[in-house]
Amino acid sequence: xxxxxxxxxxxxxxxGWPQDLRVRHRYWVPLIVALSGMACVLSSHSSLSQEPVKExxxxxxxxxxxxxxxxxxxxxxxxxxxxxxxxxGRKAGSLPDYSYSSAMKxxxxxxxxxxxxxxxxxxxxxxxxxxxxxxxxxxxxxDRTKVIAYxxxxxxxxP
Numbered sequence: 228x229x230x231x232x233x234x235x236x237x238x239x240x241x242x243g244w245p246q247d248l249r250v251r252h253r254y255w256v257p258l259i260v261a262l263s264g265m266a267c268v269l270s271s272h273s274s275l276s277q278e279p280v281k282e283x284x285x286x287x288x289x290x291x292x293x294x295x296x297x298x299x300x301x302x303x304x305x306x307x308x309x310x311x312x313x314x315x316g317r318k319a320g321s322l323p324d325y326s327y328s329s330a331m332k333x334x335x336x337x338x339x340x341x342x343x344x345x346x347x348x349x350x351x352x353x354x355x356x357x358x359x360x361x362x363x364x365x366x367x368x369x370d371r372t373k374v375i376a377y378x379x380x381x382x383x384x385x386p
Contacts, residue, residue, distance in 0.1 A: 283377075283380060285373060286373040286374070286376050286377035286380065287377055289370045289373040289374055289377070290373070290374050290377045290378070293347075293365050293370065293374060294311070294374060297359075297362070298310065298311050299311070299312075300312050300377075300378070300381045303324070305322070305324060305325045308359070309322050309325040309327070310322070310325075311378055311381075312381060312382065313381075313382040314338050314343070314378055314382075315338055315339060315340065315343070315375075315378060315379055315382060316337060316338065316339070317337065317338050318336075318337050318338075319331060319334040319335075319336055319337070319338060319354070320332040320333070320334055327358075328356060328357055328358040329356070330354050330355060330356030330357050331354055331357050331358070334353075334354050340375055343371075343374075343375050343378070344368075344371050344372075344375065347364065347365050347371045347374060347375075348364050348365060348366070348368075348371060349363070349364040350362065350363075350364060351363075
């Protein structure tokens with residue numbers, strides 16, 4: 228399309244396409260539809276695939292902020308607190324290479340999601356006399372759920 232034809236088309240769109248472009252225009256519509264469809268499919272897939280990664284990063288961030296000062300998630304790496312690797316399903320106070328408080332050693336339960344929710348919210352209510360000082364609990368239910376999801380993902384190898 229020459230410059231003059233283009234300007235004429237812009238100023239008088241009802242005049243129609245110039246004769247030499249009418250044939251080529253016929254192929255534009257399917258091409259535009261196909262490209263739009265591909266862009267839609269590719270953009271929605273990439274945004275969906277990023278969501279679990281963002282959620283996992285969010286879970287790890289909450290764990291880091293609330294727990295990592297004293298705990299690790301590596302097996303055998305005990306610090307001020309015991310490692311939390313595969314804590315779900317483990318008996319409370321049962322790691323052989325960690326010196327638990329007598330209250331935690333005497334706790335007669337197995338860690339599950341519900342028990343962890345309560346403990347992370349208020350450790351002194353679940354196990355009075357534990358050594359989790361100065362930690363007094365994590366108030367947000369959403370944050371507690373993220374910590375538990377992160378601990379579960381570490382045990383299963385989910386990213």
